[in-house]
Amino acid sequence: MELNPSTLDMDWSEVETKILRFIKDYVRKSKMDGVVVGLSGGVDSCTSAALSALAIGGKQVQALMLFEKETRNPEDIRHAKLVAKQYGLNAQMCDITDTLGAFYRSIPSFDLADKLCKGNVKARTRMIYFYYYANKMNLIVCGSSDKSETMMGYFTKWGDVAADIWPIMDLYKTQVRRLAEHIGISKKIARKPSSPALWPGQAAENELGIKYEQLDLILYGLEHFLKVEEIAERLRLKRELVEKVKRRWLSSEHKRRMLLTAKLEYRTVGWDFRLPRDPYQLAREDDL
Amino acid sequence: MKQRFRLALAQISCEKADKTANLRKMEKTVIEAKKQGADLVIFPELSLTGYVVRDEIYELAETIPGPSISIVENIARKTKTYIVLGMPELSRKTQATLHNTAALVGPRGFIGKYQKMYLPTHSVFEEKRYFRPGYDAAAFDTPLGRIGLIICYDIFFPEVCRLTRLAGAQLIVCISASPAIRRAFFETLTSARAIENTTFLAYVNLVGIEDGLQFWGGSRLIGPQGKILGKAKYDEEDLVTCDIDYTDLRSVEAFVPTLRDLRPELFDKLKESAEKL
Numbered sequence: 360m361e362l363n364p365s366t367l368d369m370d371w372s373e374v375e376t377k378i379l380r381f382i383k384d385y386v387r388k389s390k391m392d393g394v395v396v397g398l399s400g401g402v403d404s405c406t407s408a409a410l411s412a413l414a415i416g417g418k419q420v421q422a423l424m425l426f427e428k429e430t431r432n433p434e435d436i437r438h439a440k441l442v443a444k445q446y447g448l449n450a451q452m453c454d455i456t457d458t459l460g461a462f463y464r465s466i467p468s469f470d471l472a473d474k475l476c477k478g479n480v481k482a483r484t485r486m487i488y489f490y491y492y493a494n495k496m497n498l499i500v501c502g503s504s505d506k507s508e509t510m511m512g513y514f515t516k517w518g519d520v521a522a523d524i525w526p527i528m529d530l531y532k533t534q535v536r537r538l539a540e541h542i543g544i545s546k547k548i549a550r551k552p553s554s555p556a557l558w559p560g561q562a563a564e565n566e567l568g569i570k571y572e573q574l575d576l577i578l579y580g581l582e583h584f585l586k587v588e589e590i591a592e593r594l595r596l597k598r599e600l601v602e603k604v605k606r607r608w609l610s611s612e613h614k615r616r617m618l619l620t621a622k623l624e625y626r627t628v629g630w631d632f633r634l635p636r637d638p639y640q641l642a643r644e645d646d647l
Numbered sequence: 648m649k650q651r652f653r654l655a656l657a658q659i660s661c662e663k664a665d666k667t668a669n670l671r672k673m674e675k676t677v678i679e680a681k682k683q684g685a686d687l688v689i690f691p692e693l694s695l696t697g698y699v700v701r702d703e704i705y706e707l708a709e710t711i712p713g714p715s716i717s718i719v720e721n722i723a724r725k726t727k728t729y730i731v732l733g734m735p736e737l738s739r740k741t742q743a744t745l746h747n748t749a750a751l752v753g754p755r756g757f758i759g760k761y762q763k764m765y766l767p768t769h770s771v772f773e774e775k776r777y778f779r780p781g782y783d784a785a786a787f788d789t790p791l792g793r794i795g796l797i798i799c800y801d802i803f804f805p806e807v808c809r810l811t812r813l814a815g816a817q818l819i820v821c822i823s824a825s826p827a828i829r830r831a832f833f834e835t836l837t838s839a840r841a842i843e844n845t846t847f848l849a850y851v852n853l854v855g856i857e858d859g860l861q862f863w864g865g866s867r868l869i870g871p872q873g874k875i876l877g878k879a880k881y882d883e884e885d886l887v888t889c890d891i892d893y894t895d896l897r898s899v900e901a902f903v904p905t906l907r908d909l910r911p912e913l914f915d916k917l918k919e920s921a922e923k924l
Contacts, residue, residue: 377827377861380882384856524859633701633776635663636858 360583362576362593367534371541375410378526382414385524386499393419394501395492397485397519398443398450399556400424400435403527405442405548406539407503410526413542417447421492424452425485427459430556438548445543458484478557482518489522499523507532507571510578511604512611513563519555520614531575569600577604650894652791654687654818655680656866656887658879660855663697664707666715670695674722676886677730683888687729687791691822691853691866692799693747695734698824699857704777708735708745712757719752729753729791731851733798733822736762738779747778749796749822751787761785761796765804771826771860772800784810792817792893795846799823802836802850805843812844812906817893819844823852827863827882834865841869845899845906847891854884871899 360366386393393415396408411420424439436452443450462480463469471477489500502522504514509528514520527535532553539549553563553571564570569577573594580590580601587605591598613619618629626632657676662668673690680688692698695715696707709715715734723730729751736748746762762781766774784807786795795816801807802821811819819840825833833850841848848869853862866879868889877889900906 376882380861381856381859385859633773635699635701635703 360585362580362590364572366579367531367575369534371538374538375542378410379414382411382524382526386415389499391499392497393421395421395423395489395498396501397489397503398422398424398439400438401553402536402539402549402551403503403505405438405544406535407501407527408448409442409446409542409544411501412446412448418449420448421496421498422448422450423488423492424450425455425488426452427454427456427481430559442544442548453488455484455488474558479515479518481557482515482555486518486521501526502528504528505532505535506530507575507578509615510608511567512607512614513567514614516614531578532571533575574604577601581605581608649791651890651892652686653684653888653890654689654849654868655683655685656849656851656868656877656879657688657690658851658854658864658866658885659690659694660853660884661694661697663857664700664703666695666707670715670718673732677722677726677728680886680888681726681728685728685888689820689822689849689851690732691851692733692824693735694732694853697857698853699860704735704745705743708737710739711736711748711750711760716750716752716757720756723752723754727754729789731796731820731822745778746781747774747798749798751794751796753789758789759785759787761798763798763801764807765800767800784814786811786814786816795819797821799825802833802840805840808840808844812846816846817896818847818849818891821848821850823850824862825852827861830863830865837867837869838873841871842873843905845871845896845903847871854882871896
């Protein structure tokens with residue numbers, strides 16, 4: 360198996376069709392009125408929002424632009440608005456600065472300098488906004504996580520990954536960029552560096568310690584059962600780097616597979632209750 | 648026996664775990680197929696219940712014959728058609744031992760069944776968790792010729808089609824629930840199995856989305872020379888009728904005599920090697 364940029368090529372029209380069908384099918388079967396999706400201005404969220412609009416119509420897509428003082432980036436806002444306009448989304452902007460401030464203040468020992476803990480609070484606060492809109496407006500939460508970040512565990516548990524459906528989770532970041540361009544999202548948005556926007560100046564590639572172009576090919580090799588040394592040899596990388604990526608992938612499974620239950624009885628949630636997902640529950644009932 | 652007849656590739660999506668709705672859809676489809684001149688109507692694997700029903704399958708499975716087969720018998724009787732469908736079969740001797748089964752029903756009632764031999768339990772599939780494998784190839788005499796039955800993943804194992812052909816099948820029906828990522832495999836294997844066995848092969852796949860899994864459709868009838876004689880759409884429900892003429896078999900069997908050239912002694916070696924794998 361070759362590992363080079365063309366390895367990640369797909370038939371983008373077919374990928375688009377499959378994703379649109381997936382979104383449409385879930386919305387129909389769940390008898391909901393549409394989706395709510397976070398629109399940060401980054402490539403993942405812009406692509407998920409645009410695909411949702413192409414699947415069910417922009418008016419059925421509630422795009423939430425959740426910004427806060429610390430990470431507010433005028434270019435991201437401009438990009439989010441651009442996509443909202445281009446795809447006719449039902450867009451709304453919320454400033455969550457006060458919500459976050461109230462949370463920080465409510466914990467006497469809250470450590471404002473601990474950017475990781477604080478950043479995770481931001482991701483989980485955004486999730487609360489999405490589910491509020493979902494409950495209130497009878498919508499499904501559409502996630503924007505991609506395969507690279509998900510495999511690397513580069514997300515907040517119960518935070519940015521929390522959603523009902525994940526239309527682009529089986530695409531690596533560099534594939535999402537190509538799909539974005541295929542469906543008409545501007546090159547500037549499709550190719551700009553990614554950031555979870557949890558603290559100022561945060562850049563995904565810096566934190567992961569590797570360029571997505573390389574990371575995606577390593578992950579592709581792991582997905583296809585290649586051994587670490589085979590991947591390193593094909594990509595002319597140090598074995599240690601590939602090993603590091605693999606370790607990070609394996610050690611973050613707890614974030615991807617929730618509900619670890621102590622097995623005590625006959626059939627158990629998370630183990631051997633193996634039930635179909637359909638028929639879907641209404642989101643309103645999810646929280647009861 | 649008819650040398651020529653028309654069959655229908657009934658590429659449907661299923662209402663998951665709703666046998667009544669699926670039987671209603673089958674009846675409607677058979678009536679439409681009959682209007683188009685079809686004598687045999689073929690539905691996909693587990694089309695009675697849907698494919699991704701997981702633990703619900705214990706409640707949905709039935710004996711064959713059984714209540715759902717009785718309803719299919721009525722449809723076949725009323726419309727004077729032969730029908731193949733897939734369903735979870737409950738063993739008569741137990742309460743929770745199941746097979747993934749294809750059933751053949753005709754205007755005079757239930758004709759026969761085939762229990763899937765190769766149960767995929769890898770990737771997104773978990774069939775061995777629920778089903779016991781079958782052990783016998785199946786081919787049944789009907790006025791539409793001798794019809795053999797296989798199911799989906801069986802097609803990756805040439806011995807299943809070979810056994811079915813050696814049991815005399817002139818038409819091998821392969822019912823399937825194949826997700827989109829496997830399309831290229833099936834498109835190649837359906838032609839290969841028809842060619843290597845000099846037989847007609849009707850492949851009928853599921854469509855629709857179940858638990859996010861998309862089934863690709865693309866049902867087809869392949870002639871003994873590997874030619875696609877009829878093909879349904881990808882990804883969408885479709886009903887395609889196409890014609891079989893068994894006289895084509897003689898010409899191909901003489902031209903590429905794979906059955907004449909079979910070397911049974913190689914099968915002993917194959918058995919030995921497989922046991923030592």
